[in-house]
Structures are given as C-alpha cells and as structure tokens.
Amino acid sequence: MEFLSEVAAWFTEPGRWIGEDGILPRTLEHLWLAILPMVIAVTLALPSAVWLAHRRKGEFLANAIVNVGRAVPSFGLLVLAAVFFARAGISLRFWPAVVTLVALAIPPIFTNAYTAIVTVPPETVEAARGVGFRENEVLWGIEVPVGLPVVLAGIRISFIQVLATVPLAAVLSSGGGLGQYVVRGFAQGPAGLVELFSGALLIALLTVGADWAFSIGERAVLPEGVKRLALEDVKAGASVSLQEG
C-alpha cells in the first residue's frame, strides 16, 4: 500500500507531466519513435508482400522473413546499429532505434499481408476472372478487400510490438520515450523501484490504449461485407482481430 502511494506521489510531483523529462513529452517521443518506423516498415513491406502474393511468388522470401524476424534479437541489433551510427557520426538519440524498430516491424506486416492475399478463397478469385476481371481488378477489387482484415491484423501486431520495444532505445541515450523511466529506475536499484514501476505502467497503458484505438480505426476502414465475411470465415494462419461487425 505504501508503495502505491509512493507511485501516486511520483505521478503528482511538480513538473512530472510537462517539463523536459515530463510524461507528456516522453509519451510524444515514444509515439514518434514507434510511428515513424511503422510508416517506413509498411511502405517497404506491404506493396512487395501484396504483389508477390498476387503473383504467387516468393514463398521462400516470405518464410525467410518470418524466420529471420523471429531470430533477430532487437537488443543486439540496436547496439549494432548504435555502434554503426556512432562511427558515422550520427546521434544515438534517434536513428539506431528507428532502424531496429523497422526491422522488428517488417516480419508481421509482410507475412500477414502475404498470407491474407494467398488465402483468399480460390473460387472467389476464379469467379472474378470468369466474369472478366482484369488482373489489376482481381487484386484491388477482390484480393485486397477480402484479405484486408488479416493485413490490418499484421500491422496492428507489429505496431504493438514496436510500441513495447521502443523503451529499449533508452539504454543508448537519454531518449527512448517512456522507456527512460524504466531504464533509469532500474539503474538506481531499490531506490528507483517507484520510477521503474511507474514507467512500466505508463508503457503498458500506452500500448493497451494504442491497441484499442487501432481496433476502432480498423472497424471504420473495413467494408461491411468483408467484416461479415471475416466473422464467419476465420482463415488459417492469420489472427483475425475483428470482434464484431
């Protein structure tokens, strides 16, 4: 109980929310460190995955990306990027984390998008071709809309992972968004327990909040028919994230 009141005191300290090291600027820093890598990763992974899946090519590539993505330790990559960027004279505050997070973000986006297109029911695709759809129309009119829930699920998984990994960046600099509280709290031993806990709590809240916001956005984006389809027809290999129509 005493611990919780210390945490409460931490949250209400003067200058805790605004100020240079305040929660609001740290949260913005955290979001920026997550959103930029996501934009880059989506730009890189989505078009290539959709195109390769449409042509039914690159299964090897898809598999390799999943496996490599699972094997690469973010921390190792981060330190490697840091040493590399430092040699190039670039600040450790930002880019090492961005590069690491892009690498972390790509595999779920790519594989979900690939799986989404490949697992669109072949009879649907053939029917479209049968009634005279051109290749482009098959892709944009059938495969992409039908696969969209799975594509979005990939982006969402990726975003949550990235948000939860941003704190690692705090071992490299005084940045790292809300992770700075955790790293600094941890470094102080028992004296830093309150800061460590508060930071972890904030990161958890931010991540859960982002997940919730994403699911609302998802519902707004999806076509009605696809929502219904996604509900009745949960396709293999993808975690469908729609709860209701």
Place this chain on the structure above:
Amino acid sequence: MRRFIRSRVFGATLLALMLVLTACGDGSGGDATSTTAGGVETTTTAGGDTSTTAGGDTTTTGGAVDGPAITVASFNFPESVILAEIYAQALEANGYPIERNLNLGSRELIFPEIESGAIGFLPEYLGSAIAIGFGESAPTDPAEALQTLTDLFGGIGVTVLEPAPGEDKNVFVVTGDFASENSVATVTDLAGAGDITLAGPPECEERETCYAGLVETYGLDNLAFESIQEGAARVAALDSGEIQVALLFSTQPVITEMGFVALEGTEEIIAPENVVPVVNSEVAEAYGEELATLVNSISALITTDVLLDLNGRVELEAQNPEDVATDWLTENSLLGG
C-alpha cells in the same frame, strides 16, 4: 529468379546468425563491465603504499601444506576470475589445498558464505566492498578506506590482506585528440573545454561520485549529461565525438586499445578501488603469516597496467582466464620450479 531468391534467403539467414552472435557477445561484455565495480570510486595510483615483498622470492616450497581446504571465490566478470585464478594457482603451487567456486553473483550472496567459511578467499575491491558489500559510504582517502574495510570485515570474522596497487575504479576518459587539443589531463581542466557532454549509465546523473559530483565539486557548469547505459555504444559515441567525456572502468582494455586518456584528479569524489584479497579468519589463522606473506607478495605485483593487460588478453584476444592467470604467474616466476 528462384536462384536469386535462394541466395537472398541464404544471405538473410547469415545476417540473422551474425546478429545473434554479436548479441551474445555484447550481452556478456555488458554484464561484465556493469558488475565490475558497481560502486563509483577512485584515487591516486596508490602505488607505493602497499607493497611489502617483491615478487621473485616467494616461498616456493614443493611439499603440501597441512590445513583446511581454501575455497577461492570470484565475482562473475573476467577480471575477478583472472585474479581468483592467479591467487588460487599460486597457492596450489605452494602446496595449499585449494578448491574453486568462481563466477559467483552479487555480494549479498557471497558475504554470508565468506563469513561462514564456505568461501575462504575472495579478491575484493576496496571501495565497492565498503559501499556495496556493507552499504557504508567509502572514504576517499586510501588509508582511511583500508582501515574502514578492515574494521567492517573484522566484525564478521574476515581478515583483510594488503591491497594491490592496481585499481578497477570509475574513470572519466576523453579521446587522445580531445586531450591534446584542449590540454586536458585532469577533470578540473574540463572547465576550459567549452560545452561538453559526459555520457555514463543512468544512475551517474544524480550521484555525488559521478556527474553530480563533477558539477558541484569541480564547478563544471559547462558539462551536460547523456545517459548511455550500453558500454559499447558509449565507447562508440566517445570515439565519434558525439560526446566528449565517458565514464568507464580503469581496467577496461578498450582504454588502451582506442588511445583514450583517463583524467586524473578525481580523488575528491571517487574512493579507491584497489584489489584487496580477503580471507576467512579461521583459514587465515590456520595457515598464519606464511599465507599472508605469499598472497601479499603477489598482490604487490598487480598494478592497474597489469589488470589492463590481463583483461585485454581475455576480452580482446579471447583467451581463457585460467590460462591467462597461468601465463602471467609463469612470466613472473611465481609458480615455482
């Protein structure tokens, strides 16, 4: 096309493998340095005030010495293991019955064992033993610190032997170029070096023995702080000039490898961290003066430069600590024969 993709996959797999390997390397390296002297302390090159006996004339008796087995322990970083091996092998060569219990974790776990006698011998560090082991504040004066440690260990039935001249303490380092361009040799000189940044682990910012102490005690208003916990990144940032001063340990071989300069004149804020062997008092009494004399004669040879060299053999040349200890003892004719 297929062939192209295959070679890509192979390349990607290789890359992944490489990353995994580097990650492992970084991990262990980081651990080692972060435990090295968790506290934060310094002093002069405590050169003259320790040695009792010179190296060569150790009591190299061939026969076994009667008495209880001495369990030699170490912390879980390479330097501590090397030191433990040096003392263990030297004692063995002189006929003492030795057991090893190396790579142990924190002092909370080790101190009760050495009090009970389950551990007989441990190479400690002067300031850290006081600050972290006993939770007292370590005096910055070497003689005073040794007295404090002797009293504290005396209270739990442990004898403190002579400290070695070598120290594994926190040092503030700059690059060779920075030192010559700004004529910087001591921390006080930093005042004239313009707007500069010190990088250290996060806890450094608020500590009197680190950033806070530099600003308050030496009046370095021009010094900013950047938290870089990961050691390799800190070294890279210093080398590239992104930061100008970095907190490292005095025995990290990277200092000599990269031509960094460790700044002098930190005695006011950093306590001495000489290597100091401590022995369970029952063990010490069972073997008497002879054991102490032998150990002290070895300690006298362990300078900071020796520690840098030994750490370099393990960390840069990837030799194993046991062999490094044997080689060093042989080079100094301490294994008898």
